Amino acid sequence: MIPVEEARARLLAGLGRTGTEWIALDRARGRVLAEDLTARRDQPPCPxxxxxxxxxxxxxxxxxxxxxxxxxxxxxxxxxxxxxxxxxxxxxxxxxxxxxxxxxxxxxxxxxxxxxxxxxxxxxxxxxxxxRQGLDFTTGSLALAAGTQLGPLQLGLAATAGHAWLPVRRRPRAAILSTGDELVRPGETPGPAQIVSSNANTLAAMVEAWGGEAVDLGIVPDERQALAAAFQNLDDIDILLTSGGASVGEHDLVQEVATSCGMRLDFWKIAMRPGKPLMVGRLGRTTMIGFPGNPVSSAVCAILFLRGALRAMLGLDPELPVRHLPLAHELPANDRRQDYLRGTLEQLPDGRLAVRAVQRQDSSMFATLARSDALIVRPPHAGPAEPGTRVELLLLAEVLSELPRFPV
The missing domain is CATH 2.170.190.11 (Molybdopterin biosynthesis moea protein, domain 3.)
Incomplete structure (x- = not known):
């Protein structure tokens, strides 16, 4: 197993930025400038x-x-x-x-x-x-720098500077492939031993929130031939995201079949919980990330790895926004894996905000993640933590590009 930070660094090191495309100003919200934008006029144009x-x-x-x-x-x-x-x-x-x-x-x-x-x-x-003429900006001056993510204010400035079309980074195309005989699509009636596939929907929403374009490749059964067929025709795909089949069981075939199709494995197994079986490699020009099938593991791995990968390809800062809050209760010592504990925020009697780990952390329990406010980061071999100890955490609303529920 390799440490989380090493795995993140190795993934990011193998990624390049997407190319440039021109889009109309009114369709550019959320996109990332690929080139500097200079003013085409003075503002104001006269005194x-x-x-x-x-x-x-x-x-x-x-x-x-x-x-x-x-x-x-x-x-x-x-x-x-x-x-x-x-x-x-x-x-x-x-x-x-x-x-x-x-x-x-x-x-x-x-x-x-x-x-x-x-x-x-x-x-x-x-x-x-x-x-005076040019009080706000002058012709030829820098209006917006390359790498700027375009929100309402930036789009207003681009318009004022005289631009109707903008050069932006192409959205990374992320194909999502769900694997497993036990899966059916949402809306379909599962058999007695089947479950509804949720990881594809979760990953697709994350891809779109983080600036990418999601492509659903559907569900493939645990069959070598079917998997091999799914790994073809990826020329226009930047990242292939597989869900399930990444572990070492008899029916976990993703790594085996991908390797037979030319996948060059970079790393597999990370010293983290949940999400240990995560796999990263290259299939032709496409980066491949093999996510665990458990929904919590898949979502946590996406936050830690996929978010940064997409942002790096867009020229944005790939680092996670780490926050710190006191614990509302004690935590036991940790083992050799880095833990990401689901937690909720609460107010202490003195008015301070604190974080509490949910009682049950099983990686199959997606409801607890959906109701959580944060992931508490517990480093490998961390000692016991008393109530009031400040800990690192990731606010889920923040990393998922939503407004935080609580001021921190």
Whole structure:
């Protein structure tokens, strides 16, 4: 068995980034920029007013009580066509272009109108309430760096910078193959010795949440010929995810058949619980990850390995967001495997947030994982932990790209 961190490092070392594709701005939410995005224009494109008021020359309002002649209006999208001379002013509104010759804006609440004569109660310094051209950014400046994940604010900036199409990383294609005579699809009626396949749905949702494209290859029985056929035609697949058949039982055929089809095994068996039988190799150009069949083991392995792999291929940080909280109870000493205990968050009497391991940690009990808030990380050979001991944990809502349920 190899340590978890070594297994993660070896998996990530064998991955390259996906190529570039161009997509429309309105379809780019959540995608990752493949190239730097530079501004195609100045923003604002010319000096504009920051307030409603009057465009003036600061020299004309060096002291309060001055009166100027109103000669026109400037509104957003329709500037004043002429130039401002000495003793003149133009009515202006927020975002409107500054007239030629004007260098300040006097606030409308400080002005009194009498026909075309406007009297100003306050002095105005040059530059007051004017947004200079290029205040936000200038043509050719960096708007968004390559590797930026595009959320609503980043898309707004890309639009403002003049881009309708964006160069983004192609989404990694992850094919999911479920194996086992005991499996039926959701919605089908299982036989007396069968169960409903859930790992494919869980993995597909994770792939999509982490920026990939899931491809369901269905369920293959525990037959060598059927498995071998499933391992063909993977040219457009970046990662093959198999579920089940990764252990050492008589019917665990995935590694044997994959090897006969040309799979180069990198590593198998990790010093972790749950998820020890995880297998990683290369089948042609496709990275292959063989997940255990137990649903908790499969989901935990996906969080630890698949998330980082997809993010690395997209040029994002593959590291997991590790948090720390005190234990709500004691934990016994750990053995040589790194444990990932399902846990729930609770509030202590003093108001602090703490984490409690669920009582039963069997890897077949998926309901406990679905109801958990975190995975408590217990390093190999960790000693007993008393209540209040701060421990490492992974918040499930955070690693699954959802909003955390609790502030930490």
């Amino acid at each position: 504009v007013s920051a307030m409603d008021g009057y465009a003036v020359r600061g020299a004309d309002l060096a002291k309060p009580g001055q009166s100027l002649r109103l000669i026109g209006r400037s509104v957003a999208g329709h500037g004043f066509a002429g130039a401002l001379g000495a003793g003149e002013t133009v009515r202006i509104f927020t975002g409107a272009p500054m007239p030629e010759g004007a260098d300040a804006v006097a606030l409308q609440e400080d002005a009194t109108a009498d026909g075309d004569r406007i009297t100003f109660a306050e002095a105005v310094a040059p530059g007051s309430f004017v947004r």
